[in-house]
Amino acid sequence: MTILLDKNTKVLVQGVGRDGSFQTIKSIEYGTNVVSCVHPNRKDQFFQEKIPFFGSVKEAVEKTGANAGVIYVPAPFAMDAIIEQIDADLDVCVCITEGIPIHDMMMIKNYIKNKKTKLIGPNCPGIISPKLNLKIGIIPGNICNPGNIGVVSRSGTLTYEAIAQISEIGMGQSTCVGIGGDPIHGLSYVDVLKMFEEDPETKAIVLIGEIGGTKEQSAAEYISNNVAKPVIFTIAGSTAPPGKRMGHAGAVINGKMGLASEKILALKKVGAYHAEDLSKIGETIKQIL
Amino acid sequence: MNIHEYQARNLLEKHNIKFPKGKVGSTPKEIYNIAKSFGGKVMVKAQIHSGGRGKAGGVKICNSPSEAKEFSKKIINTRLITNQTGPEGYLVEKMFVTEITNIKKELYLSLLIDPDSECPVFIASLHGGMDIEKTVESNQANIVKMNCDPLVGIKPYKLKQFVDKLNLPKEGNSQIVSLLNNIYKAFINNDCSLIEINPLVIDDNENLVPLDCKITIDDDALFRNEEILKLRDINQENIMETRAKDYDLAYVKLTGGNVGCMVNGAGLAMATMDITTKSGCYPANFLDVGGSTDKEKIKEAFRILISDQDVKYILINLFAGIAKADLISEGIVEANNELNNELPIIVSMRGTNSESGFEILKNSNLNLYVANNLGTVSKLLLELEKQNDNFIR
Numbered sequence: 001m002t003i004l005l006d007k008n009t010k011v012l013v014q015g016v017g018r019d020g021s022f023q024t025i026k027s028i029e030y031g032t033n034v035v036s037c038v039h040p041n042r043k044d045q046f047f048q049e050k051i052p053f054f055g056s057v058k059e060a061v062e063k064t065g066a067n068a069g070v071i072y073v074p075a076p077f078a079m080d081a082i083i084e085q086i087d088a089d090l091d092v093c094v095c096i097t098e099g100i101p102i103h104d105m106m107m108i109k110n111y112i113k114n115k116k117t118k119l120i121g122p123n124c125p126g127i128i129s130p131k132l133n134l135k136i137g138i139i140p141g142n143i144c145n146p147g148n149i150g151v152v153s154r155s156g157t158l159t160y161e162a163i164a165q166i167s168e169i170g171m172g173q174s175t176c177v178g179i180g181g182d183p184i185h186g187l188s189y190v191d192v193l194k195m196f197e198e199d200p201e202t203k204a205i206v207l208i209g210e211i212g213g214t215k216e217q218s219a220a221e222y223i224s225n226n227v228a229k230p231v232i233f234t235i236a237g238s239t240a241p242p243g244k245r246m247g248h249a250g251a252v253i254n255g256k257m258g259l260a261s262e263k264i265l266a267l268k269k270v271g272a273y274h275a276e277d278l279s280k281i282g283e284t285i286k287q288i289l
Numbered sequence: 290m291n292i293h294e295y296q297a298r299n300l301l302e303k304h305n306i307k308f309p310k311g312k313v314g315s316t317p318k319e320i321y322n323i324a325k326s327f328g329g330k331v332m333v334k335a336q337i338h339s340g341g342r343g344k345a346g347g348v349k350i351c352n353s354p355s356e357a358k359e360f361s362k363k364i365i366n367t368r369l370i371t372n373q374t375g376p377e378g379y380l381v382e383k384m385f386v387t388e389i390t391n392i393k394k395e396l397y398l399s400l401l402i403d404p405d406s407e408c409p410v411f412i413a414s415l416h417g418g419m420d421i422e423k424t425v426e427s428n429q430a431n432i433v434k435m436n437c438d439p440l441v442g443i444k445p446y447k448l449k450q451f452v453d454k455l456n457l458p459k460e461g462n463s464q465i466v467s468l469l470n471n472i473y474k475a476f477i478n479n480d481c482s483l484i485e486i487n488p489l490v491i492d493d494n495e496n497l498v499p500l501d502c503k504i505t506i507d508d509d510a511l512f513r514n515e516e517i518l519k520l521r522d523i524n525q526e527n528i529m530e531t532r533a534k535d536y537d538l539a540y541v542k543l544t545g546g547n548v549g550c551m552v553n554g555a556g557l558a559m560a561t562m563d564i565t566t567k568s569g570c571y572p573a574n575f576l577d578v579g580g581s582t583d584k585e586k587i588k589e590a591f592r593i594l595i596s597d598q599d600v601k602y603i604l605i606n607l608f609a610g611i612a613k614a615d616l617i618s619e620g621i622v623e624a625n626n627e628l629n630n631e632l633p634i635i636v637s638m639r640g641t642n643s644e645s646g647f648e649i650l651k652n653s654n655l656n657l658y659v660a661n662n663l664g665t666v667s668k669l670l671l672e673l674e675k676q677n678d679n680f681i682r
Contacts, residue, residue, distance in 0.1 A: 022613075026641075075509065075512075076512055076513065098579070099509045100509060101480055101507050101509045101510035101513075102402055102480075102482060102507050102509065102510070103402075103439070103477070103480050103507065103510060104510075105407075106402060106407060106408055106409070106439045107439050107440065109407045110407070110408065110438060110439055110440045111440065140609070140640045140641050143639070143640065153556070154556065155554060155555060155556020155557065156554050156556065157552075157553060157554025157555075157556055157557035157608040158554070158556035158557055158560060160608040160639070160640055161557060161560070161608055161663070164608075164639060168662075181555055181556065183402070183404035184402075184404055184407050208556070210555075210556055210559060211559070213404050213405070214404075214405060215404075218405075234560075236556050236557075236559040236560040236563060237559040237560075237562075237563070238563045238566075239559075239562045239563050239565075239566045239572070240559055240562065240575070241541070241543065243373070244541045244575075245539070245541075246539070246541065246555055246558065246559050246575055246577075247539040247554070247555025247556075247558055247559075247575070247577035247579075248555040248556070249508075249509065250404065251555055251556075251559065276567075277560070277563055277564050277567055277663075278557075278560040278563070278564060278663055279564060279662065279663035279664045279666075279667070
């Protein structure tokens with residue numbers, strides 16, 4: 001089994017510019033069932049000569065049965081795209097776009113309450129389930145191996161690094177979820193931890209955190225009462241200076257709780273295994289499994 | 290983006306928030322004239338993008354226009370160092386002159402986005418002033434909070450509950466309701482991530498008066514706030530960081546290191562700094578070239594690294610997802626040749642098109658050290674550091 005995606009997942013794409021179309025082609029090559037693209041002015045055209053364009057998400061859903069969406073549109077238009085996918089009742093909406101105003105995300109998070117759609121991201125690499133050859137987003141498929149380890153991370157490139165190390169030690173991934181580097185984002189660590197705990201094919205979980213905010217502490221709290229599977233973690237940014245935004249809008253040390261040392265402490269306390277630096281994730285997994 | 294106190298005041302005044310009389314000046318003569326027009330006794334405040342100005346000697350009550358002039362002469366065109374600026378401080382080009390308010394009580398008030406509750410939150414403290422950070426840490430009981438649902442705004446019943454907890458005199462009670470409403474409007478209309486009024490005082494007529502304010506605007510929303518973008522003061526920013534920003538690169542200069550890092554992705558860039566430090570070498574910077582990167586960005590990133598005199602080695606760590614490793618490699622080689630760089634370059638590169646990327650690097654004249662994984666990066670760094678030591682001896 002996998003989380004979030006399954007073999008019935010049909011994907012629609014919003015935003016097929018330079019990056020969006022390259023990544024869509026890569027997703028199709030990997031095995032993802034991309035059924036439609038949405039663009040207000042390209043109705044009746046085809047992406048790669050075979051995937052139909054529709055003028056709205058609603059129409060794409062009606063005509064092609066799409067139940068998941070991915071968004072590559074530029075930040076100023078991303079809120080509209082996310083709301084449109086929520087309104088079309090998609091199961092999953094993955095937003096790759098970086099740099100969405102935080103006020104927009106605030107609105108979206110309050111709007112999405114009690115709706116059907118699960119939002120992943122924004123500012124994230126998406127989801128990949130190697131066993132089904134399924135991915136939504138930009139995680140490179142060739143570094144993955146089907147297996148039993150779930151990966152959840154705020155950072156895209158750190159997700160890749162963790163995946164690569166898991167594959168290098170001869171193991172594999174059940175599902176990998178990048179939840180995004182913005183301070184306000186869709187699914188949280190806790191949401192994804194819950195899914196991994198319930199997923200019979202996930203045997204262990206790799207959690208990758210970074211400085212800023214208190215989301216790793218919330219994850220630790222959840223793990224202590226609800227997660228029996230082993231959790232391996234690493235936290236990036238031990239050497240970052242306070243008060244400076246380290247690329248991700250969410251990676252700023254404002255106050256003690258945002259420090260890497262505080263997060264490491266919180267997760268160690270609940271029995272999670274600490275990979276002391278990024279290069280040690282594979283090694284740490286090997287030791288405990 | 291940060292703006293100056295006087296600009297923040299202007300912005301709030303447009304939202305019907307009243308401040309004591311005040312005016313900005315940039316020469317001692319101007320400061321003298323403003324003080325004189327305000328009746329002599331005034332407060333003079335250095336305008337920099339940092340807090341802690343009072344303790345650093347950048348704010349003073351002056352009893353006469355000449356005292357105001359002398360004070361500004363001492364401060365204008367110097368760099369003010371506060372506990373928040375770092376050792377370089379910030380250049381003072383303007384000073385703000387305000388009337389004196391007789392203070393009966395100091396409060397603290399701010400509105401910010403709380404990532405945990407995912408909405409704007411008002412925070413007030415019954416004890417405002419210079420040591421607010423300490424108050425927050427040591428005395429949570431004095432802190433009053435109110436979450437605002439961004440979809441419905443703030444509702445009167447909630448405002449009442451919040452205001453009741455502040456125990457203000459009668460006058461202040463009605464004044465704070467309109468103040469909170471106006472701050473909220475300013476916050477939403479201008480994509481603010483922070484509006485802070487500290488101190489908010491009760492004067493000797495029991496009126497509520499905001500004395501100082503700070504506003505931070507969400508960088509990601511500047512595209513739709515052209516008027517605010519005009520308020521940007523690049524003299525308050527690090528030159529290299531500003532240049533990087535123009536190319537959409539996230540760059541932070543770090544002190545004490547000699548490894549110039551170029552990484553794609555914020556998480557990996559942080560982790561690369563951590564690994565470099567753990568191996569006993571130190572990063573000279575944080576540099577994230579971003580997910581969707583192109584040749585021009587890479588070339589500029591390379592220029593920024595080379596122009597940093599601290600940099601002795603370059604460490605390039607890439608995991609290409611949305612970016613393409615071959616394009617990045619082309620950019621590296623072109624920039625390296627343009628700048629005649631001879632510094633050693635350690636490269637670790639994986640992900641999309643990384644094989645063709647490596648081919649491009651290997652077929653160039655780069656002073657190249659290839660790392661197959663992050664463990665090797667540490668070893669190579671140490672080796673280079675050793676060679677360097679030997680060379681110097």
